[in-house]
Amino acid sequence: MTAITTPVAVPTMSSCEIADLTGKRHADVMRDIRTMMLALEQNAELRSVCISSTYAGENGQEYPQYLLDKDTSLTLLLGYDPVARMKVVKRWQELEAQQAPAVPQTMAQALRLAADQAEQIEQQAEQLALAAPKVEYVDRYVAANGAKGFRQVAKLLGANEHEFRAWLQDEKIMYRLGGEWVAYQQHIDAGRFVVRAGVATRNDHAFNATRFTPKGVTWVAGEWGKHLAAKAQGCEVQP
Template sequence: MNTITTSAALTMSSRDIAELTGKRHADVMRDIRSMMDALQQNAELRSVCFSSTYVGENEQSYPQYELDKDTSLTLLLGYDPVARMKVVKRWQELEALQPAPAQLTRMDILKLAMESEQARIQAETQLALAAPKAEYVDRYVAANGSLGFRQVAKLLNAKEPEFRAFLEDSKILYRLAGVLTPYQNHIEAGRFSIKTGVNQVNEHAFAHARFTPKGVQWIAGLWSQHQVRLKQSGEVTA
């Protein structure tokens, strides 16, 4: 038998039907075409019939049809009772091979409900923490330019030591000669601009990193996510 199972429906091929009924495959395909011409006049019937191919003994590909149960049984109405019974029995065998739907216990249902509720609470918490900051940051980015470390910390209402540790732990900034310096990949991504110059007092060269508007918006999102994770783990006290 050459049965095919798809994600949409369990099907039986026209070759299977021909073999079970003792008819020529060409005749079965002709009967299917004739039946589908009639059925397609009424789209509400939702009959399933589509073309596929099979490989013959000569390694050549040939056409066949795939029919769902209702459509194949409708085809059999014009065949003799023995042929119909053979196909019906074959359908019973195919359906018996289908995996039975999983039976959920009451505890399984409660567990799924709790997981769903927990996911909802986490999503709402994240939105609640991020939304006010995101709105304020968006307004700032639309109207202003780059910012230094302390300005961004103030914008996000973040304590400087915690914000600095977060940037260092996240491999965003590192200390170079005591100065917070962005990693090159973040500079190339356009999240920072580097202001260079010479100190007029001691003539020492300096380089200061500043968050670009793009970088401010980006770090605001990361900082909000970081705060949510801390809150969920119970590390945020206020």
């Protein structure tokens, strides 16, 4: 499967990879992550990193997944068997070895490395503050039992309604039709929106209300996070 990840400044491991390494069902790993994050929510100073994202399945459809930093993923593994834990630990060692910087050979190289690291720390702080909402905040509402309107989703993401609506239109996610905001058909087909028809009791006017499904809220949270992260870096997300 091909991961479609939300840009973050720290190394992460996806829930899909954790499932592959541990031999567990991805749905069970996702459930374990949600349970863990609800507990960690009471200790914000721990600064756990868990971000909603999506991946493309073999059928081309997008499905939710989570991205965890090292500390958060190893905390998750405390409830798993030793073999599963060791496999993930070894994988983290491989990831860290790939990112290990070369040892500077000259004073100029050392100074350049120090400057780069200082800049990277500043970018990490900014990106993590603006990245997609953490899973505990999104899932608390998404796991509920119904679709959500535009204003509910904007409030959930902490987004300015005008900016959020303009972004949805620019990204060809929603558009205005006959005074109503509707989703593009490909997003309805993907299960991100549901259209509910009704009749206003006051004037018998028929209408169609487009609502985000729980899957759609999770997906749009990841895409909005990409937009904010790119905006913070002064660039646009490439399709």
